[in-house]
Amino acid sequence: MNQKFALTGTTRPDAQVRHISVLLSSTARGARLxxxxxxxxxxxxxxxxxxxxxxVAELAANAATHGRVPGRSFRLTLYVVGATLRIEVTDTRGDRRPVLREPDDIAESGRGLFLVDALADRWGVAEDRHPRKTVWAEISLAPAPERGTSRFGDVGD
Incomplete structure (x- = not known):
């Protein structure tokens, strides 16, 4: 039997669910890809x-560097639901949870999660079936309010 599938719900662009998931090698090349x-x-x-x-670049680099197990890949998943983008990177090193640290001034690395924390609205780590973990971040896609205005009116009103 041949069936066609479609998204259910409204057809407004802000209500569509978009999704991609791909398995990539736990290498620098996989992180760039x-x-x-x-x-x-x-x-x-x-x-x-x-x-x-x-x-994505920071989370994928962390997966390829700190979550790497030879011969195992990491998974990148993106979801857009309404006005929120969710980024998930799953690797096979559940025993190595990421730690947010203030970057050292002279260190050549160690700023990845610091950047994710600054750029994302929310982020965290979800334990998965052993030995996996998923590091996720969410970014609001709603337009930012115009500068100089507030939702209560202009200053001086």
């Missing part, structure tokens, strides 16, 4: 991609 694939998907969905691309 994660960013390129994410930016390409977000562009095709007509979603802002600059901040998200940086968050």
């Amino acid at each position: 994660a960013r390129l694939l994410a930016v390409d998907a977000l562009r095709s969905w007509e979603v802002p991609y600059e901040t998200a691309g940086q968050v």
Whole structure:
């Protein structure tokens, strides 16, 4: 039997659910590819991609560096639901949970989660079936209010 599937619900762009999930090698090349694939998907969905691309790059680099187990891959998953983008990176090192630290002034690395914390609205770590973990970040896609105005009116009103 041949069936066609479609998204259910309203057809407003802000109510659509968009999703991509891809398995990538736990290498520097896999981390770079994660960013390129994410930016390409977000562009095709007509979603802002600059901040998200940086968050994906940092999470994927962490998965390839700190979550690497030889012969095992990491998974990049993107969801756009309404006005929220959720980025998930799952690796096979559940025993190594990420730790947010103030970066050392002279260190050449160690700023990835610091950047994710600054760029994302929310982020965290979810334990998965052993030995996996998922590091996730959410970014609001709602337009920021115009500068100089507030929802209560202009200053001096």
